[in-house]
Amino acid sequence: MKRIAVIPGDGIGPEVIAEAVRVLACVQQKYGIAFQFEHFDWGAERFLREGVTLPDGALQTLARDFDAIFVGAFGDPRVPSNKHAEDILLGMRRGLDLYINLRPVRLLHERLTPLKNRSEREIDFVVFRENTEGAYCGAGGFLKKGTADEIATQEEINTRRGVERIIVAAFEYARRRGRKRVTMADKSNVQRFGGDLWQRTFREVAARYPEIEAEHQYVDAMAMFFVLDPSRYEVIVTNNLFGDILTDLGAGIVGGLGVAASANIHPGRVSLFEPVHGSAPPLAGRGIANPIGAILTAAMMLEYLGFDHAAGAVERAVRESIAVGEVTRDLGGTLSTREAGEAICQRILRD
Amino acid sequence: MKRIAVIPGDGIGPEVIAEAVRVLACVQQKYGIAFQFEHFDWGAERFLREGVTLPDGALQTLARDFDAIFVGAFGDPRVPSNKHAEDILLGMRRGLDLYINLRPVRLLHERLTPLKNRSEREIDFVVFRENTEGAYCGAGGFLKKGTADEIATQEEINTRRGVERIIVAAFEYARRRGRKRVTMADKSNVQRFGGDLWQRTFREVAARYPEIEAEHQYVDAMAMFFVLDPSRYEVIVTNNLFGDILTDLGAGIVGGLGVAASANIHPGRVSLFEPVHGSAPPLAGRGIANPIGAILTAAMMLEYLGFDHAAGAVERAVRESIAVGEVTRDLGGTLSTREAGEAICQRILRD
Ligand SMILES: CC(C)[C@H](C(=O)O)[C@@H](O)C(=O)O
Ligand SMILES: CC(C)[C@H](C(=O)O)[C@@H](O)C(=O)O
Numbered sequence: 001m002k003r004i005a006v007i008p009g010d011g012i013g014p015e016v017i018a019e020a021v022r023v024l025a026c027v028q029q030k031y032g033i034a035f036q037f038e039h040f041d042w043g044a045e046r047f048l049r050e051g052v053t054l055p056d057g058a059l060q061t062l063a064r065d066f067d068a069i070f071v072g073a074f075g076d077p078r079v080p081s082n083k084h085a086e087d088i089l090l091g092m093r094r095g096l097d098l099y100i101n102l103r104p105v106r107l108l109h110e111r112l113t114p115l116k117n118r119s120e121r122e123i124d125f126v127v128f129r130e131n132t133e134g135a136y137c138g139a140g141g142f143l144k145k146g147t148a149d150e151i152a153t154q155e156e157i158n159t160r161r162g163v164e165r166i167i168v169a170a171f172e173y174a175r176r177r178g179r180k181r182v183t184m185a186d187k188s189n190v191q192r193f194g195g196d197l198w199q200r201t202f203r204e205v206a207a208r209y210p211e212i213e214a215e216h217q218y219v220d221a222m223a224m225f226f227v228l229d230p231s232r233y234e235v236i237v238t239n240n241l242f243g244d245i246l247t248d249l250g251a252g253i254v255g256g257l258g259v260a261a262s263a264n265i266h267p268g269r270v271s272l273f274e275p276v277h278g279s280a281p282p283l284a285g286r287g288i289a290n291p292i293g294a295i296l297t298a299a300m301m302l303e304y305l306g307f308d309h310a311a312g313a314v315e316r317a318v319r320e321s322i323a324v325g326e327v328t329r330d331l332g333g334t335l336s337t338r339e340a341g342e343a344i345c346q347r348i349l350r351d
Numbered sequence: 352m353k354r355i356a357v358i359p360g361d362g363i364g365p366e367v368i369a370e371a372v373r374v375l376a377c378v379q380q381k382y383g384i385a386f387q388f389e390h391f392d393w394g395a396e397r398f399l400r401e402g403v404t405l406p407d408g409a410l411q412t413l414a415r416d417f418d419a420i421f422v423g424a425f426g427d428p429r430v431p432s433n434k435h436a437e438d439i440l441l442g443m444r445r446g447l448d449l450y451i452n453l454r455p456v457r458l459l460h461e462r463l464t465p466l467k468n469r470s471e472r473e474i475d476f477v478v479f480r481e482n483t484e485g486a487y488c489g490a491g492g493f494l495k496k497g498t499a500d501e502i503a504t505q506e507e508i509n510t511r512r513g514v515e516r517i518i519v520a521a522f523e524y525a526r527r528r529g530r531k532r533v534t535m536a537d538k539s540n541v542q543r544f545g546g547d548l549w550q551r552t553f554r555e556v557a558a559r560y561p562e563i564e565a566e567h568q569y570v571d572a573m574a575m576f577f578v579l580d581p582s583r584y585e586v587i588v589t590n591n592l593f594g595d596i597l598t599d600l601g602a603g604i605v606g607g608l609g610v611a612a613s614a615n616i617h618p619g620r621v622s623l624f625e626p627v628h629g630s631a632p633p634l635a636g637r638g639i640a641n642p643i644g645a646i647l648t649a650a651m652m653l654e655y656l657g658f659d660h661a662a663g664a665v666e667r668a669v670r671e672s673i674a675v676g677e678v679t680r681d682l683g684g685t686l687s688t689r690e691a692g693e694a695i696c697q698r699i700l701r702d
Contacts, residue, residue, distance in 0.1 A: 086540055114578050116467050140507075140544035150511035154545035156491075160501035187592065189437055193491035194505035220595045224603035227465050227578060241538065244571045245596060252575035 001034045002305050005066045009043040010085075011279025012289035012337075013072020019291035019341025020070070020298040023314060026345040027302065031310045038066075042088055044076030053087035059095040062270055068301050069272040072294065075279035089274075093131050098264035098272055099162065100169050101129035101243060102300070105230075105250035109322045112255030112331065115227060123254055125233035128170040129243025131264055133162045134194070136240045158194045158239070160201065167205045169267070170237035174212050181213040182206070185222045185238040185246065198239065222246065226253055251276050258290035258330050261297040263304060273301040287336040290328040292318055295344060317347035352385045353656050356417045360394040361436075362630025363640035363688075364423020370642035370692025371421070371649040374665060377696040378653065382661045389417075393439055395427030404438035410446040413621055419652050420623040423645065426630035440625075444482050449615035449623055450513065451520050452480035452594060453651070456581075456601035460673045463606030463682065466578060474605055476584035479521040480594025482615055484513045485545070487591045509545045509590070511552065518556045520618075521588035525563050532564040533557070536573045536589040536597065549590065573597065577604055602627050609641035609681050612648040614655060624652040638687040641679040643669055646695060668698035 006021065008014035021037060028035055040058075047053055062069055069092065074085035092098070107113050107123035115123075139155035167184070174182050184202045188195025199216070206214030217225070219242045225232060226249050238246060251260035257277035264272040275293030283289050295318060302311040326343040327333035335343065357372065359365035372388060379386055391409075398404055413420055420443065425436035443449070458464050458474035466474075490506035521533050535553045539546025550567070557565030568576070570593045576583060577600050589597060602611035608628035615623040626644030634640050646669060653662035677694040678684035686694065 082540065090541075114467055115465050135538070136541055138543070140542070142544060142548075148511055150548060152509045152544040152548035154507040154509070154542045156505040156507075158503045158505070160499055187486070187595070189433065190441075190487055190592075190595075191491070191505045192489070193493060193503040197493075197501060197503035220599035223574065223596050223600040224608070227600065227603040228607055241541075242596075244538070244541075245574050245593075248571035249574040249578065249600065252578040256579055257575070 001036055002067045003036045003038070003065060004301075005040060005062055005069045006037050007040045007042050007069065007071045009072035009074045009279060010045075010076045011073055011281050011284040012277075013043070013074070013279055015284070015287070015289050015337050016275065016291040016294035017070065017072040019337060020294035022341050023295050023345055023348065024298055026348045027307075027310045027314065030313070030349055030351070031307065033307055033310060043074055044079050044084055047084040048078060053084045054091045054095070059092070062092070063096060066270050067305060069270060070298065070301060071272060071274040073275065073277060073279040075281070077281050090136065092272055093264050094136075096266060096270060096272065097132060098266050099130065099132045099165055100263070100265040100267070101131035102263045102265060103127045103129060103243075103247040103250065103276065104261065105233075105247070105254055107254045108259060108319050112259065112322070113253055114255070115230070115253055118230065122231040125230070126173065126235055127243055127247050127250060128166055128173070128235065128237040129247060130162060130166040130238070130240045132240075133157055133159060134240035156191075156194050156239075156241070158197050160197065163198055163201045164205060167202055167237050170235050171205055171209045171212060174235045175209060179212070179234040181215055182235045182237060183215040183217055183222070183233060185217050185219045185236060185242055187219050187242075189218060194239070202237075219246070223249060226250065247276065256330065257293060258328070259292045259296065261293055261300050263297070263300045265304065271304055273297045273304070287338065288329055289337050290330050291337050291341045292322075292327070292331075295341065313348050313351050314344070317344045317351065320347055352387055353418045354387045354389070354416060355652075356391060356413055356420045357388050358391045358393050358420065358422045360423035360425045360630060361396075361427045362424055362632045362635040363628075364394070364425070364630055366635070366638070366640050366688050367626065367642040367645035368421065368423040370688060371645040373692050374646050374696055374699065375649055377699045378658075378661045378665065381664070381700055381702070382658065384658055384661060394425055395430050395435060398435040399429060404435045405442045405446075410443070413443070414447060417621050418656060420621060421649065421652060422623060422625040424626065424628060424630040426632070428632050441487065443623055444615055447617060447621060447623065448483060449617050450481065450483045450516055451614070451616040451618070452482035453614045453616060454478045454480060454594075454598040454601065454627065455612065456584075456598070456605055458605045459610060459670050463610065463673070464604055465606070466581070466604055469581065473582040476581070477524065477586055478594055478598050478601060479517055479524070479586065479588040480598060481513060481517040481589070481591050483591075484508055484510060485591035507542075507545050507590075507592070509548050511548065514549055514552045515556060518553055518588050521586050522556055522560045522563060525586045526560060530563070530585040532566055533586045533588060534566040534568055534573070534584060536568050536570045536587060536593055538570050538593075540569060545590070553588075570597070574600060577601065598627065607681065608644060609679070610643045610647065612644055612651050614648070614651045616655065622655055624648045624655070638689065639680055640688045641681050642688050642692045643673075643678070643682075646692070664699050664702050665695070668695045668702065671698055
C-alpha cells in the first residue's frame with residue numbers, strides 16, 4: 001500500500017491532477033498496485049481565506065504518513081507576487097530536504113520540438129538540479145532602500161555537502177542507467193567562490209566514477225548548445241538557479257511546459273512530484289489544459305516507488321497518444337483535458 | 352578622424368579581426384570616413400611572457416586617446432582557467448564603466464536558425480544587459496575551505512543607479528527606434544532583494560515612457576519563450592548574469608556564435624565592440640573561422656560612431672553574402688575566413 005498526498009493547488013492544477021490520478025487508478029487496476037490518496041487543499045483559496053500557506057505540522061505529516069507527494073501547480077493572480085506559491089513549494093523542497101530536482105528533457109515525438117530535424121533519439125537527457133541551496137537561500141538585504149543610493153544584495157550559499165550530494169546523485173544515476181557522460185554547468189569564470197567549490201567537488205566525485213566521462217561547460221554556452229546540439233547531453237548537473245533556467249529551456253526544446261515532468265527527491269524519504277508547468281490562470285476551468293505533464297510526473301512517481309513496469313506502461317501510452325494525435329489543442333489535437341486523460345487510460349488498460 | 356584601438360587577442364581573434372578591419376578599410380574608401388587604427392597585443396602570449404593582462408595605464412590611454420575599442424577574443428588553453436581573459440575583458444567593461452552590453456538577436460537568414468519555420472521578421476530583438484555589477488561584482492568568500500563543512504558564498508550587488516541607467520537605456524532605445532515593448536527579465540520570485548530593486552526601478556522608469564509597453568517575465572520562462580515564441584520580443588533588459596545566459600541562447604537561435612555581435616557602451620565615452628564568440632582554440636590558425644560576428648560588430652561600432660549609412664551597408668553586404676552562400680563552412684559555405692571577408696568587402700564597394 002502506497003500512500004500518496006495529493007495537493008492539486010491552483011489554476012489548472014486540479015484539472016490535470018484529476019487526470020493523472022485517473023491514470024494512477026488505471027495502473028492500480030491493471031498492475032494490482034494499491035494506492036491510497038489523501039487530498040490537501042493548500043493553495044491560493046485557502047491562503048486568501050485563512051492566510052495559511054503550509055499549515056503547521058504539514059511537513060511532519062507528509063514525512064511521517066506518506067510515501068510520495070503529488071502536486072499540481074501554485075499561482076493565482078489574486079495573490080500579490082504569488083507569495084503563497086513560493087512558501088508552499090519552496091517550503092516543501094527545503095523543509096523535506098528534497099535535494100534532487102530531477103527533470104528529464106526527453107523528446108516524445110519529432111513533431112513536438114521547435115528545433116529543425118531533431119529526432120526522439122537526439123533529445124534525451126536528464127538534468128539534476130540542486131534543490132535546497134544556492135541562490136534560493138533567501139539571503140540578501142537592502143542598504144538605503146528607496147533612495148538614489150540604494151544597494152540590494154543577493155546571496156548564494158553553496159555548501160560542500162549540498163554540492164557533493166547532488167553531483168553524486170548525478171553520477172550514480174549515470175552509472176545505474178549506463179549513461180556515459182555527466183556534464184556540469186556553472187559560471188565559475190565569474191562566480192569564483194561558488195564556482196570553485198562546484199569545480200573542485202565535481203572533479204573529486206568524478207574521479208570515483210572512472211568509467212563515466214566528466215565534462216564541464218559554462219552555463220551560457222550550455223544554453224546555446226541546448227538549441228544547437230542537444231544530442232551531446234546525457235546527464236547534466238547544476239545549481240538551483242541555473243537548473244531552473246536550463247530546465248525551462250529544456251521543456252521548450254521538447255515542446256513546451258505541457259509535457260514536462262519533474263521529481264523532487266530525497267532518496268529513501270518521502271519525495272515530491274510536480275509537473276514543470278505553472279497554474280496557467282487563463283486556461284483554468286476551460287477543460288483545455290494538457291494533462292501530459294502531470295501524467296508523466298505520475299510515471300516518475302511510479303518509478304520512484306519501485307513500479308518501473310507500470311511507469312514504462314504510462315510513458316508508452318503517452319507516446320502512443322501523441323503519435324496518433326489523441327491530445328489537447330496545444331499539441332495540435334482536439335481533445336479536452338479529460339478526454340486526453342481517458343485516452344491514455346484506455347491505452348494502459350489495453351497494453 | 353576616428354581613432355580605433357584594436358585588440359585582436361587570442362585564438363581566432365586575430366583572424367576575424369583582420370577581416371573586420373579589411374571591411375572597415377573598404378568602408379573608409381567607399382564612404383570617405385577616416386579611421387586610424389592602433390593595435391595592442393594584450394592577450395595570452397603577452398600574459399605568458401610578461402605576466403601582464405591589462406597593462407598599467409591601459410584604461411587611461413583608451414579613455415583619452417581613442418573613440419572606440421575593437422576586440423577579438425580572449426582565451427588560451429595554456430592559461431589556467433583563462434584568468435587573463437576575465438582580467439582584460441571584465442577589466443575594461445568595469446574600468447571604463449561600459450554599463451550597456453547591447454546584443455542584437457537578429458536572424459539574418461531563415462536557413463541559419465535551428466528553429467522550425469521562423470523567418471527573419473520573427474527573430475529581431477535586442478538585449479540590454481547590465482554590464483558592470485550584479486553577479487559580476489566579484490564578492491563572496493569561503494568558510495572552512497577544503498573541509499567537509501565548507502561553505503562558499505557568492506554575492507550579487509545591485510545599485511539603484513546601476514539598475515536605473517540600464518533600464519533607461521533600454522526605454523530610450525525603444526523610443527528612438529519606435530519599438531513598442533520593453534520586457535524585463537529577473538527571478539524576483541526567488542531573489543527577493545535584487546529582484547525587488549529591479550521591479551521597483553523598472554516600474555518607475557516605465558511610467559516615464561507611457562507609449563511603450565512594459566512587460567515583466569521570469570528569466571526561466573523567457574529562456575523557454577526564446578525557442579517557443581521569439582517573435583514576442585522587441586527590447587529586453589536584464590541583469591549581468593541573466594543577460595550573459597540569454598544572449599548566448601539568443602546567439603543560438605539565430606545560428607550560433609559565428610554571427611553574433613555585441614557592443615559594450617557608455618554613451619558619449621569610448622566604448623568597446625566585440626564579437627560574442629570566444630577564441631575557439633581548435634579553429635585557430637586554420638583559416639576557417641567565420642568573420643561575420645566580428646564584421647557585424649564593426650557595423651555596430653560604425654553606428655555608434657555616427658556612420659549609420661556605412662553600418663547599414665555592411666549589414667546589407669553580410670546578409671547578401673549569407674543569402675548566396677558566400678560564407679565559411681560553419682554556415683554551409685566553402686570560403687576561407689579571408690575569402691568570406693573579401694566577398695563582403697566587394698559587395699560594399701559595389702553597393
Ligand atoms: C515557482 C518558482 C519558485 C519555481 C522555481 O524557481 O524553482 C519554478 O520556476 C520551478 O522551476 O519549479
Ligand atoms: C568570458 C566571460 C567572462 C564573458 C561574460 O560572462 O560576460 C562572456 O561569456 C561574455 O558573454 O562576454
